[in-house]
Amino acid sequence: MPQIFKPSADTWLRTFAAVAALGLIAAALFGAGVARSDWVTRAGWPVEQPVPFSHKHHVGDLGLDCRYCHSDVEEGRYAGLPSSHVCITCHSQLWTGAEVLEPVRASFAENRPIAWKRVAALPEYVYFDHHIHVARGVPCVECHGRIDEMPLTWRAKPLQMRFCIDCHRDPAPRLRPVNQVTRMDWTGWASDPANRGFGERAMRRFHIQPAKLTDCNVCHR
Ligand code: HEC
Ligand code: HEC
Ligand code: HEC
Ligand code: HEC
Ligand code: HEC
Known part of the structure; x- marks a missing residue:
């Protein structure tokens, strides 16, 4: 050869x-x-918005509750973004001539929503539901971070699959009383810093089964 x-x-x-x-x-x-x-x-990157809305001012300084503006968060899949009507209840008295609020006044006058840029959106193929998390005592801060300290909103947590699953495997230490879910500065129990006692009781009361919470079809339906 x-x-x-x-x-x-x-x-x-x-x-x-x-x-x-x-x-x-x-x-x-x-x-x-x-x-x-x-x-x-996109975690940690502030998003430019049509109006420079500050959670730091409205939540941190004025003390407004999340549900004042995100009123569907307890019942619905989506938390919802506020209509400009909500802003105008205050801004028809306060900062009435301010240039930065012009898009809010225009949106209110023309009855069309402000085109907010989304910060925390998931891909279409992931199923997520606020209501179940809020009803079980999973606080906003676990997924959205210290919103009350943000002058412009950014994504605080990666919101990737691993992030969701890490908690679904062991939610107990992250659960708190349902009436404390919107509190940003909740410090937990002095007598049980790891929050195991309360968390384990909540797990039993709500029949939460971590073994089932990591099934693919929980989040991909
Ligand atoms: C005075 C009204 C108001 C209050 C109170 C408020 N928000 Fe918001 N929130 C907004 C507006 C307006 C936007 C859209 C602009 C932006 O992203 O900053 C927004 C956006 C967000 C986003 C980003 C959503 C996305 O995917 O685009 C999150 C998360 C959020 N808010 C969480 C909270 C939490 C948690 C609280 C309570 C601690 C809260 N907000 C209180 C008005 C409010
Ligand atoms: C409960 C009353 C209240 C509501 C509701 C409210 N604001 Fe405000 N807003 C204020 C006050 C008070 C200030 C002045 C804050 C300061 O200077 O410390 C302010 C300031 C602002 C400013 C100026 C920049 C800043 O943060 O200081 C913008 C922009 C603004 N608000 C946008 C909005 C938008 C958009 C909404 C609706 C989603 C809204 N506000 C709803 C009370 C309100
Ligand atoms: C377990 C994690 C988790 C918790 C707890 C949580 N969120 Fe969210 N939030 C998300 C995810 C994920 C998205 C994006 C959803 C999507 O795109 O389908 C989101 C989106 C949002 C949005 C954008 C608008 C919308 O309708 O989806 C707002 C506003 C918001 N969350 C507010 C809140 C508030 C207020 C709380 C507490 C009462 C809260 N979230 C608790 C994970 C969470
Ligand atoms: C900090 C903890 C925590 C995080 C983070 C978290 N979850 Fe959950 N999730 C829970 C708990 C607790 C339940 C309630 C389980 C129950 O009642 O059986 C739940 C339930 C769910 C359910 C409903 C299951 C059903 O049977 O209807 C879906 C869907 C879901 N989560 C999706 C997600 C997605 C997607 C993410 C990430 C973006 C996420 N979760 C992040 C704690 C968490
Ligand atoms: C608790 C919720 C949750 C569960 C359970 C879950 N996923 Fe996901 N999955 C997500 C989220 C959230 C994303 C989107 C990640 C992103 O945006 O980067 C995702 C993305 C994906 C992707 C796209 C590629 C990637 O990795 O980003 C695939 C493929 C996938 N999941 C497969 C699965 C399979 C297979 C299972 C079962 C073993 C599963 N998932 C269980 C939440 C979940």
Whole structure:
């Protein structure tokens, strides 16, 4: 048989295969790192809005409850964003001429919603429901962070699958009394800092079964 390749070609081929394999591993590692980075998840990046609405002023300083503006959060799948009517109840008296509030006045006058840019939206293929979390005593701050300290709203947590599942495996320490869910500065029980006692009782009372909460069809239906 005539020799097509020189014996050295085999060495080259092996070297090439080895380099390609290393490249693939590096790309996979890099991909995994990027997929979990803030750059991809948008965690920690303030979002520019048509009106520079500040939760820090309205929640942190004025002390408004979340449900004043996100009024569907207890009953519905979605928390809802406030209509400009809600803003105008105060801003027809306060800061009435302010330039920054012009889009709010226009939206109210023309009866169309303000085009807020979404901060926490999930992909279409994920099912999420606020009502069940709020009803079980999972606080807003677990998923949205210290909203009351944000001059512009940003995504505080990655809201990726791993984030959801970490809690679904062991919700007990994160549960609190239902009437405390919107409190941003709740410090828990001095007598039980790990919150195991209350959490375990809540788990039994609501029949929460972590073994079932990680089934794929809980979140992908
Ligand atoms: C005075 C009204 C008001 C109150 C009170 C309020 N919010 Fe908001 N919230 C808004 C408005 C307006 C937006 C849309 C603009 C923005 O993202 O900053 C918003 C946006 C958000 C978003 C981002 C939603 C998304 O995906 O785009 C979250 C999360 C949120 N609010 C949580 C809370 C929590 C938690 C509280 C209570 C601690 C709260 N809000 C209290 C008016 C309010
Ligand atoms: C309960 C009354 C109240 C409601 C409701 C309310 N605001 Fe305000 N807002 C205030 C007060 C008071 C200030 C002045 C805060 C300051 O200067 O400390 C203010 C200030 C502002 C400012 C100026 C920048 C800042 O944060 O200081 C903007 C913009 C604003 N509000 C937007 C909105 C929007 C948008 C809504 C509706 C989603 C809304 N507000 C609902 C009371 C309210
Ligand atoms: C277990 C995590 C979790 C908890 C607890 C939670 N949220 Fe959310 N929130 C989300 C996720 C995830 C989204 C995006 C949902 C989507 O895009 O389908 C979201 C979206 C929102 C939005 C955007 C508008 C909308 O209708 O979805 C607002 C406002 C909001 N949340 C407010 C709140 C408030 C107020 C509380 C507490 C009473 C709260 N959330 C508790 C995870 C949570
Ligand atoms: C801090 C804890 C926590 C986090 C974070 C969390 N969950 Fe949950 N989730 C719960 C608890 C507690 C329940 C209630 C379980 C029950 O009553 O059986 C629940 C229930 C659910 C249910 C309803 C299950 C049913 O049987 O109807 C869905 C859907 C869900 N979660 C989706 C999500 C998604 C998607 C995320 C991430 C964006 C998420 N959850 C993040 C604690 C959490
Ligand atoms: C507690 C909620 C929850 C459960 C349970 C869950 N997922 Fe997910 N899944 C999510 C969320 C949230 C995302 C969106 C992640 C993002 O936006 O990056 C996601 C994304 C995905 C994706 C898209 C690719 C990716 O990784 O981002 C696939 C595939 C997937 N899930 C498969 C599964 C399978 C298979 C199971 C069962 C073993 C499962 N999921 C269980 C919440 C869940």
